[in-house]
Amino acid sequence: MRLEICVDSVESAIAAERGGAHQVELCTDLLEGGITPSAGLITSVRKSIAIGLFVMIRPRGGDFCYSDLEFEVMQEEIRHARRLGADGIVLGLLNEQGGVDVPRTQQLVELAGPLPVTFHRAIDMTPQPSRALVGVLAAGARRILTSGGAHNASLGIREIERMVETAQGRIAIMAASGITADTIADIAKQAGVTEFHSSARTEFSSPAQFRKKDVAMGDIRDREYKRFVVREQSVRALADSLERLDGKRVAVQPG
Numbered sequence: 001m002r003l004e005i006c007v008d009s010v011e012s013a014i015a016a017e018r019g020g021a022h023q024v025e026l027c028t029d030l031l032e033g034g035i036t037p038s039a040g041l042i043t044s045v046r047k048s049i050a051i052g053l054f055v056m057i058r059p060r061g062g063d064f065c066y067s068d069l070e071f072e073v074m075q076e077e078i079r080h081a082r083r084l085g086a087d088g089i090v091l092g093l094l095n096e097q098g099g100v101d102v103p104r105t106q107q108l109v110e111l112a113g114p115l116p117v118t119f120h121r122a123i124d125m126t127p128q129p130s131r132a133l134v135g136v137l138a139a140g141a142r143r144i145l146t147s148g149g150a151h152n153a154s155l156g157i158r159e160i161e162r163m164v165e166t167a168q169g170r171i172a173i174m175a176a177s178g179i180t181a182d183t184i185a186d187i188a189k190q191a192g193v194t195e196f197h198s199s200a201r202t203e204f205s206s207p208a209q210f211r212k213k214d215v216a217m218g219d220i221r222d223r224e225y226k227r228f229v230v231r232e233q234s235v236r237a238l239a240d241s242l243e244r245l246d247g248k249r250v251a252v253q254p255g
Contacts, residue, residue: 001188001242002195004054004174005235006034012230013045013053016200019235023052025090025118025197030228032061033121036077039084046085054088054118055081057108064094064122071104078112088115090145092122099126100135109140116142121176124149130162136171143172145197152178153187160191181237185245196242200234203227 005016006025016024026045027034035058037045046053059066059073066074071093078089089112093101100123109117119141126132129149136144146163148156153175163173174195175187184196206225217224 001246002174003235003239003242004052004195004197005230006030006197006199007045007230008034008037008041009229010041010044010048012201013049015230015232016235017049017051019200019230019232020239021051021235023054023087024049025054025056027056027058027090029061030199030201031223034058035061039080042081042084042086052087053085054090055086056120057081057089057091058120064092064125065096065101066093066104074108075111078108082112082115086115088118088142090118090120092120094122094125100132100139102135102139105136105139105141118143118145118174120145121147124156129159130166133163133166133171137167141171143174143195145174145176147175147177148191150177153191154178154183157187157190160187160193164192179238181234181241184238184241188242188245196238198235198238200230200238201228202231202234204229 002022004023004025005021007013007016008028008030013024026037028037029035034056036056042055057074057077059070091108093105095101119136123129123132123144124147129146147153148159150156160175167173172195173193174197175193176197179196179198204227206227211225
């Protein structure tokens with residue numbers, strides 16, 4: 001069983017490690033689903049944790065069909081992530097028809113080597129993730145992050161199960177979206193996955209005393225006064241659920 005926590009700060013990365021996560025996926029701008037973190041953030045997180053550090057490579061929010069210039073940016077970001085101590089790379093590219101962009105994904109996988117590459121939830125935006133899996137496999141990625149093409153992993157459980165069957169152990173399938181201490185065991189049992197990704201985020205209010213309500217820095221009102229952080233206890237609850245599940249599996253194995 002493997003647990004990955006999505007983080008966007010040094011504090012959250014430390015909490016993930018203390019809570020029992022095996023690795024973190026580091027990104028920024030989680031409101032956009034995560035984009036490439038800064039060099040400073042990668043460096044600080046690498047200094048602060050000893051567990052696996054997988055860095056998101058995504059030059060912008062929105063779709064996953066990238067221009068040639070954006071593709072060049074992604075290549076540079078991979079080079080920087082490698083130099084700064086990343087243990088793995090997370091990315092996803094689609095073509096205009098909504099399929100996996102195999103040639104360019106393969107190019108980035110080769111550039112990232114020997115670091116393993118996770119193909120992220122861009123696969124959930126394809127017509128059928130279990131079929132798109134073949135393209136990801138051909139590109140050389142080691143893992144697929146997916147909710148089974150649904151809003152969350154519980155709703156996409158059947159498609160995740162089909163992905164596990166299609167993969168036949170050739171590529172790891174990591175369930176994502178809506179993974180909590182209450183859902184993780186059922187998803188593991190029903191889909192047959194052994195790897196899980198969770199944000200485990202908690203919202204809390206900004207400590208700022210003065211709040212200017214008639215001015216916004218972005219499109220979401222009052223976003224300036226909300227923060228999100230990973231709590232150690234939330235990660236621990238997930239890790240404990242997996243440990244109990246692992247224990248049951250060992251118990252039923254023939255002696």
